[in-house]
Amino acid sequence: MSSKGRLKKLGFSLSDGLCFRDGWRKLKTDYPSYPFIVIMKHLAIHLKLLGMAAFWGASWPMGRMLGQALPPLTGGMLRFLTAAILLLGWLFARYRLRTLAVLSRKQWLGLALAAAFGVFGFTVLSMLGLQRIPASRATVLVTFNPVLTMFFAALLFGEKLNGKIVSGMLLAVAGSIWAVTHGEIAAFLSGGGVGWGEVLVFFSLCCLVTYTMIGRAVLQGIDALTVTVATAWLGAMMLLPPALISDGLPFGMLVEMDGRGWFALIGLSVGATVLSYAWYFEGVKTLGAGSAAAYITLVPVFGILCSAWFLGEALHVSLVAGCLAAVVGLALMQYGRRAV
Numbered sequence: 409m410s411s412k413g414r415l416k417k418l419g420f421s422l423s424d425g426l427c428f429r430d431g432w433r434k435l436k437t438d439y440p441s442y443p444f445i446v447i448m449k450h451l452a453i454h455l456k457l458l459g460m461a462a463f464w465g466a467s468w469p470m471g472r473m474l475g476q477a478l479p480p481l482t483g484g485m486l487r488f489l490t491a492a493i494l495l496l497g498w499l500f501a502r503y504r505l506r507t508l509a510v511l512s513r514k515q516w517l518g519l520a521l522a523a524a525f526g527v528f529g530f531t532v533l534s535m536l537g538l539q540r541i542p543a544s545r546a547t548v549l550v551t552f553n554p555v556l557t558m559f560f561a562a563l564l565f566g567e568k569l570n571g572k573i574v575s576g577m578l579l580a581v582a583g584s585i586w587a588v589t590h591g592e593i594a595a596f597l598s599g600g601g602v603g604w605g606e607v608l609v610f611f612s613l614c615c616l617v618t619y620t621m622i623g624r625a626v627l628q629g630i631d632a633l634t635v636t637v638a639t640a641w642l643g644a645m646m647l648l649p650p651a652l653i654s655d656g657l658p659f660g661m662l663v664e665m666d667g668r669g670w671f672a673l674i675g676l677s678v679g680a681t682v683l684s685y686a687w688y689f690e691g692v693k694t695l696g697a698g699s700a701a702a703y704i705t706l707v708p709v710f711g712i713l714c715s716a717w718f719l720g721e722a723l724h725v726s727l728v729a730g731c732l733a734a735v736v737g738l739a740l741m742q743y744g745r746r747a748v
Contacts, residue, residue: 449694450694450695453690453691453694453695454695456687456690456691457687457688457691457695457700457703458703458706459683459684459687460683460684460687460688460691460703461703461704461706461707461710462706462710462714463675463679463680463683463684464680464684464704464707464710464711465547465706465707465708465709465710465711465712465713465714466675466679466680466710466711466714466718467675467676467679467680467711468538468543468544468546468547468550468711468714468715469543469544469547469711469714469715469717469718469719469721470671470672470675470676470680470714470718471534471535471538471543471672471676472538472539472542472543472546472715472719473668473669473671473672473718473719474487474535474669474672474673474676475535475538475539476539476668476669477665477666477668477669477672477673478655478658478661478665478669478673479651479654479655479661480531480532480535480536480539481532481535481647481650481651481654481655482651482654482655482658482661483535483673484531484532484535484647484651485644485647485648485651485658486658486662486673486677487531487673487676487677487681488527488531488640488643488644488647488677488681489644489647489648490673490677490678491640491644491676491677491678491681491682492637492640492641492643492644494677494678494681494682495633495636495637495640495681495682495685496637496641498633498637498682498686499633499634499637502633504633504634507630507631507634508634508637508638511630511634511638514626515626515627515629515630516638517626518622518623518625518626518627519627519630519635519638519639519642520642521622521626522619522622522623522627522635522639523638523639523640523642523643523646524643524646525615525616525618525619525622526615526616526618526619526620526622526639526643527639527640527642527643527644527646527647528643528646528647529612529615529618530612530613530615530616530619531612531643531647532612532647533608533609533611533612533615534546534608534609534612536608537604537605537606537607537608537609537612538605538609539605540603540604540605540608541603541605541606541609542715542719542721543711543714543715543718543719543721544711544712544715544716544721544723544727545587545588545605545606545727546605546606546609546711547707547708547711547712547715547731548583548584548587548588548708548711548712548727548730548731548734549584549588549606549609549610549613550613550707550708550711551580551581551583551584551708551734551735551737551738552580552581552584552610552613553613553616553617554580554704554738554741555577555580555581555737555741556613556614556617557617557620557621558573558577558741559577560617560621561621561624564621564624564625565624569744570744571744572740572741572743572744573740573741573744573745574744575737575740575744576736576737576738576739576740576741576742576743576744577737577741578737579733579734579736579737579740580733580734580737580738580741581737582733582737583729583730583731583732583733583734583735583736583737584730584734585730586726586729586730586733587726587727587729587730587731587734588606588730589726590724590726590727619639623635632685632689632692633685633689636685640681688700691703701742702739702742704738705735705738705739705742706735708731708734708735709731709735712727712728712731
């Protein structure tokens, strides 16, 4: 195999921007450097997945910041409209726009249903919830997402569970409840300690679980990038009419929006949507779905830290302890999945 072939096998090409004129000769003769290149490439993937977890964790405090700057419908619509435009450009750059044109009517119906839950429902409910509770508490509730997803995957699609997975699910749920109720689990069990904010965020996560189940049931055969682009566009179009009816044209609000609002909008659109999905897909392709998904366990940690940094929210002992318990539970679930 030629040197070019070896580099191509490692995932590099002349168009990657590497300075090959000088480095090319070295790589042709210095074969021991290849393992170093592989290590650096995998290190870059892990750093990108860490960045993905940080952006997804930060999306909750940024969502609260955006909800303070814009009405929920308008803020959500602008987030996904901006992301959809950028994602469409990404699809165009990869010469894959044809993947949208060849989708069947049934697949478009499935995508529309997925967008109704995963974009429209999630956005409206989460933005409304974040207006009522601190972002750090909402972030810890995110741990319910993989728990519910795994539970319904087992119930609807027959995915196997084992002792480690079930133990992890119980620990993640207990940690979330402990954090949200400030350790007052008895009050929670008696019907207190939880308000409308927590309920709205929880149902927004149920929308995400439904989105995942729809994808599992009717979107088989469509690659993840195409699904993301299509659902972002469809979701933005679903949010547009009610946003215009409720809030009017957003131009005046955008002119008056402060730096915090712009930071949140750009962070949610570019960081938490476009970059995060790009890095996640790259991680899945290089490391496998299980290894890439393991980084999602860090989302609550980054969410709490970013909530304290961006919004000055207090780090209560019960919040931190509950978050750590939930993260350990998610990690145990991930470990258990490898044994199934």
